[in-house]
Amino acid sequence: MFDESGDVKLDADDKEVWKEHVLIDLGQDTIDLPKIGKVRWSRHRPMEGKPRSITLTLEGGQYYVSVTYEVEVPDPVFLTPFVAEGDAIRVDADLVHYLSDGLDFGVIRNWCDARGGVFDVPERRPGEDIRKLRLERGSGRQEEARKEREKEARERGLLPADQRLPQSKRQMRRRKNLAALAGRVKRRNRDAIHKFTTKKAKSHGLIGLEGLRIKNMTASAAGTAEDPGTNVAAKAALNREILGASPGFTKTLFRYKGDRFGCLVALVPPAYTSQYCSKCRRHPKDDAATRHLDHGRLSQADFVCPLCGHAMNADHNAAINIRYGALVLAGWLEDTETLERLRRLGARTVAEEKAEKAEKAGKLAARKAKAAATKATTLARKRLEKKTRILLGKAPEDSGISAVSPRSAQAAIREVEGASIRP
Numbered sequence: 436m437f438d439e440s441g442d443v444k445l446d447a448d449d450k451e452v453w454k455e456h457v458l459i460d461l462g463q464d465t466i467d468l469p470k471i472g473k474v475r476w477s478r479h480r481p482m483e484g485k486p487r488s489i490t491l492t493l494e495g496g497q498y499y500v501s502v503t504y505e506v507e508v509p510d511p512v513f514l515t516p517f518v519a520e521g522d523a524i525r526v527d528a529d530l531v532h533y534l535s536d537g538l539d540f541g542v543i544r545n546w547c548d549a550r551g552g553v554f555d556v557p558e559r560r561p562g563e564d565i566r567k568l569r570l571e572r573g574s575g576r577q578e579e580a581r582k583e584r585e586k587e588a589r590e591r592g593l594l595p596a597d598q599r600l601p602q603s604k605r606q607m608r609r610r611k612n613l614a615a616l617a618g619r620v621k622r623r624n625r626d627a628i629h630k631f632t633t634k635k636a637k638s639h640g641l642i643g644l645e646g647l648r649i650k651n652m653t654a655s656a657a658g659t660a661e662d663p664g665t666n667v668a669a670k671a672a673l674n675r676e677i678l679g680a681s682p683g684f685t686k687t688l689f690r691y692k693g694d695r696f697g698c699l700v701a702l703v704p705p706a707y708t709s710q711y712c713s714k715c716r717r718h719p720k721d722d723a724a725t726r727h728l729d730h731g732r733l734s735q736a737d738f739v740c741p742l743c744g745h746a747m748n749a750d751h752n753a754a755i756n757i758r759y760g761a762l763v764l765a766g767w768l769e770d771t772e773t774l775e776r777l778r779r780l781g782a783r784t785v786a787e788e789k790a791e792k793a794e795k796a797g798k799l800a801a802r803k804a805k806a807a808a809t810k811a812t813t814l815a816r817k818r819l820e821k822k823t824r825i826l827l828g829k830a831p832e833d834s835g836i837s838a839v840s841p842r843s844a845q846a847a848i849r850e851v852e853g854a855s856i857r858p
C-alpha cells in the first residue's frame with residue numbers, strides 16, 4: 436500500500452486501476468485524496484514509522500483522517516516490587532505500595548483510586564445542556580411541522596403516497612448542529628479517558644480493576660408485560676450515566692496500555708469489594724459469631740466497619756479492596772485465604788490470564804497459518820485441475836487419454852510434475 440519513501444498508496448476500487456496504486460500526498464497542511472483532490476487538514480501528530488493504511492470517517496459533521504503506522508515498539512519494562520538482596524529476591528513493601536493501585540467504578544464518582552483520588556469523565560457543560568435541549572426541542576417542532584405539511588400536501592394530492600416531504604434547510608442545519616454538539620462531547624470524554632489511563636498505566640506496575648459486568652449493571656428495568664419493573668425511568672437514566680462514563684472503553688484502554696507501558700492489569704471480581712473493610716479485611720459474614728451483623732456499606736458514600744469501627748468514603752474503601760485483590764492475584768502479596776475466596780468468585784491470577792492470552796494468540800496464529808495453508812492447497816489444486824483440463828483438451832482424439840478419469844489424469848500429472856505442483 437505504501438512505498439519505501441513513506442508516500443501513501445491506496446488500492447482504488449476501480450478495477451481498471453486495481454493493479455496500480457494511488458498516491459496520497461500527506462502534506463503538512465493539505466492531503467491529496469483520490470477522486471476528491473487536495474483538502475486542507477490539520478495534522479495532530481508527527482508521522483512516525485511506515486504508514487500502513489488510511490481511513491476517512493465522518494463523525495458529528497466533521498471528517499477525520501486516521502493513518503495507521505507500523506512502528507517497532509521496544510518491550511516495556513514492567514515495574515515490580517521485587518528487589519535482589521544478595522542471592523535472594525525480596526519484596527519491597529514500600530514499592531508494593533507505590534507501584535500498585537486499585538480503581539473502583541461508580542456513577543456518582545466515576546473512578547476512585549486507592550489513594551482517594553477521583554477521576555470524573557467530563558459531563559456536558561451547563562451551556563451545552565441548555566443548547567442541546569433547545570436544539571432538540573426545535574428539531575422536534577420542525578419535524579412536527581414537516582409532517583403537518585406532508586399530510587396537507589397528500590390530502591391535496593400534490594405528493595404521491597410513497598414519497599416524503601424533505602426536511603427544510605433549517606431543520607437539516609439544526610440536526611447537523613446537534614450531531615456536532617454530541618461529537619464534541621464524545622471527543623472530549625474520550626480525550627480525558629485517554630489521558631487518565633495513560634497516566635495511571637505509566638506510573639504503576641500493577642492496577643486492579645473490577646471485572647465489570649456492564650451488561651448486568653445496565654440491564655433494563657422495564658421487565659415484561661406480566662411483570663413490569665419499577666423505577667423504569669430512573670434506571671434508564673442511570674444506564675445512560677453508566678454508559679456515558681464508558682467503563683468498558685476505559686478497561687479496554689487499560690489492558691492495551693498496560694502491555695505497552697509495562698503495567699500488569701488484574702481483574703478483581705466485583706462482588707463484595709464495597710462490603711469488605713479495607714482496614715481489618717473482614718466481612719461480618721466470614722464468621723459465625725458476627726453473621727447477624729450488616730456489612731459496613733451504609734449508603735452510597737459511607738462505609739463504617741461493624742467489626743473494627745473503621746470509617747471512610749465507601750468508594751475509596753472499595754478501591755483499596757480492589758488494589759488488595761490485585762496484589763494477591765499478581766502474587767505481590769501472599770494471602771492464600773483471600774486468593775481462595777477470589778477464586779471461588781471466578782477470579783484468575785495475573786499469570787493465568789497472561790498464559791491464556793498467549794494461548795489465544797497462539798491459537799489465532801495457528802488458525803491463520805492453517806487458513807493460509809488451506810488457501811495454498813486450494814490454489815494448487817485449481818492449478819492442477821486447469822492443467823488436467825488443458826492436457827485433456829490438447830490430447831488428440833485417438834490417443835485414448837480422454838478416456839482416462841480425471842483422477843488418474845491428475846495422478847499422472849502429479850507424477851510428471853513431481854513436487855513442484857503438489858500442494
Ligand SMILES: [Zn+2]
Nearest residue numbers: 712715740743
Ligand atoms: Zn474493619
